[in-house]
Amino acid sequence: MNIKNKIKITVNGKQMQIIPKFSLKSLVTKLKMPLNKIAIELNKKIIDKKRISKIKLKKGDKIEIVHFIGGG
């Protein structure tokens, strides 16, 4: 794939490049995130984890992937 065809997205504040039509599920798999331990926001909207294979990422998408950490 030519690098010019890649699109830029932001994941947890960091820029990433992906190929067009890359799904949210592919992103989660690429990042090795266990689905049962995370929640995902796409452009500030919470995503139902059951639907992530149907969601294709677009240029400029902002994704937040969160989990539980220690807190009081």
Add this chain to the structure above:
Amino acid sequence: MIDNKFKIANKIFKSRLIVGTGKYKNFSECAKAIKTSGADIVTVAVRRVNISNKNKARLMDYIDPKKITYLPNTAGCFTAEDAIRTLRLAREIGGWKLVKLEVLGDKRNLFPEMIETLRSTELLTKEGFKVMVYCNDDPLMAKRLENAGAVAIMPLAAPIGSGLGIQNKVNIKIIRKQTKLPLIIDAGIGQASDASIAMELGCDGVLINTAIAKANNPIQMAEAMKFAVISGRKSFLSGRISPNLFGSASTTDKGII
């Protein structure tokens, strides 16, 4: 007086001690302290996953949410919108509805922003969340939170992480008198005796993080807190003697030689 069950939002919990999971050296120490404390509720926070270090240890690998109740918090939130966003995400991770609301107003003293806290309580309750609310020790505000649908009132004893102990016993007692909701001291505990005092004031529970996690020996302090809460509760239920200015001998004068 016979002890009643520790019930929050219709769920019964064995331990009246709720433990935070922050500030430990590592997850292993945290897990050990929780086990020793006997707590069956732990607070947790929602944060970004570290995407550059995929193999980093995760809290859920050490503390099994099937065995212990996770209480997601809104630490670091300064507005109702931030808090709601955070708790919606927490719910999405695994369906948590019982949550700890904490909306702060000042980064230094970490006091709760009560106007935003009240607004958040109303909004979250409407969304079906069961909201345990970190609040100041103001009886009027505690009443308003109760009316807004809070499932537990959690006033501070002193600023978060300060370890100063209960600064305003009178307010805590007044809140105790006016509410039937679970009353849990959240923040400011420094040592085991503070936890006992909270329970002796009639609180239903105590939430402790820093005093355990930052003690020289967190595991031993976790055990101390466990006993302090049990001890304080028993003391409260037993009914203390009236304090007297003068002494009253424990040994009779009868038969004195």
